[in-house]
Amino acid sequence: MARGWTSLSRRRPGLGTVGAPFYPSPDFAIRSMLDLAGVHSDSVVYDLGCGDGAIVAAAARLYGAKKVVGIEQSKRLCSIALAKTRGLKNASIIEANYDDVDVSEASVVTLYQSASENARLKGKFLRELSEGTTIVSHDYGIPGWHPTELHAFKDHRRGYRVLVYVVGSHLPRRPSGAADLHSAPRK
Ligand SMILES: C[S@@+](CC[C@H](N)C(=O)[O-])C[C@H]1O[C@@H](n2cnc3c(N)ncnc32)[C@H](O)[C@@H]1O
Numbered sequence: 001m002a003r004g005w006t007s008l009s010r011r012r013p014g015l016g017t018v019g020a021p022f023y024p025s026p027d028f029a030i031r032s033m034l035d036l037a038g039v040h041s042d043s044v045v046y047d048l049g050c051g052d053g054a055i056v057a058a059a060a061r062l063y064g065a066k067k068v069v070g071i072e073q074s075k076r077l078c079s080i081a082l083a084k085t086r087g088l089k090n091a092s093i094i095e096a097n098y099d100d101v102d103v104s105e106a107s108v109v110t111l112y113q114s115a116s117e118n119a120r121l122k123g124k125f126l127r128e129l130s131e132g133t134t135i136v137s138h139d140y141g142i143p144g145w146h147p148t149e150l151h152a153f154k155d156h157r158r159g160y161r162v163l164v165y166v167v168g169s170h171l172p173r174r175p176s177g178a179a180d181l182h183s184a185p186r187k
Contacts, residue, residue: 019048019049019073019098019113019114019117020049020112020113020114020117022051022052022074022077023051023112024051024052024054025054025055025112025138026155026160027054027058028153028155029138029160029162030054030055030058031058032151032153032160032162033055033110033136033138033162034055034058034059034062034063034110034136036136036149036151036162036164037108037110037134037136037164038108038134039059039063039065039108040063040064040065041063041064041065041066042066042107043059043063043065043066043067043107043108044065044066044067044068044069044105044106044107044108045059045065045067045068045069045106045107045108045109045110046068046069046070046071046103046106046108046109046110047059047068047069047070047071047109047110047111048071048098048103048109048110048111048113048121049071049072049073049098049111049112049113050070050071050072050077050081050093051072051077051081051112052077052080052081052084053070053072053077053080053081053082053084053085053091053093054084055070055110056068056069056070056081056084056085056091056093057081057084057085057088057091059091059108059110060085060088060090060091061088061091064090065090065108066090067090067092067105068088068090068091068092069091069092069093069094069103069106070085070091070092070093070094071093071094071096071098071101071103072093072094072095072096073095073096073097073098074095075095078093078095081093099124102128103124103128103129104128104129104130106129106133107132107133107134108133108134108135108136109125109129109133109134109135109136110135110136110137110138111135111136111137111138111140112137112138112139112140113137113140114140115140115141115142115143118137118140118141118142118143119142119143119144121142122142122144122145125167126167129167130167131167131168132166132167132168133166133167134164134165134166134167135164135165135166135167136162136163136164136165137162137163137164137165138160138161138162139160139161140163141163142163142165142170145165145170145171146165146169146170146171146172147163147164147165148164148165148166148169149162149163149164150162150163150164151163
């Protein structure tokens with residue numbers, strides 16, 4: 001994703017922030033996301049903002065996930081995603097704003113949104129996802145949350161990051177015996 005992409009995360013007057021514009025994850029980033037999320041034949045994967053459906057197709061075809069759902073707000077991208085996943089019985093594409101889709105059955109959520117959009121999505125994740133659900137994010141972290149894994153890698157043009165979060169283990173752990181900086185000191 002090009003530098004300065006965060007600033008491309010747009011604002012609609014009066015409607016707040018909207019998610020990232022389409023910018024596809026390269027194949028090696030997709031493989032890394034799905035590998036690090038440990039996608040397997042029992043996984044239920046949701047891609048929030050699935051773009052052209054490349055992650056959905058890979059999770060369904062190459063990893064044999066039980067169910068893979070891509071949610072995308074753009075009609076044009078949905079038709080590309082539908083073409084890419086045609087014939088895959090374990091894959092489906094929903095044309096919608098992901099805010100309006102219940103993702104509670106997911107065991108894995110994949111994301112390629114801006115940091116501010118990831119921050120906005122925290123409420124949805126905490127409301128809908130059960131403990132142990134893996135969220136894997138390309139390039140941008142979830143502000144204030146603690147990744148269980150962070151992988152940085154490079155191709156010849158630029159660096160990429162994949163961050164893994166597990167609901168329930170997403171808050172930074174204080175080392176045992178460390179002072180709680182937010183509470184009053186013990187007398
Ligand atoms: C950076 S692209 C990522 C595409 C794909 N997930 C990937 O990694 O290749 C972000 C996508 O999210 C979609 N998107 C942004 N906000 C959305 C929303 N609220 N609901 C559904 N899709 C959204 C955009 O249309 C775009 O296709």
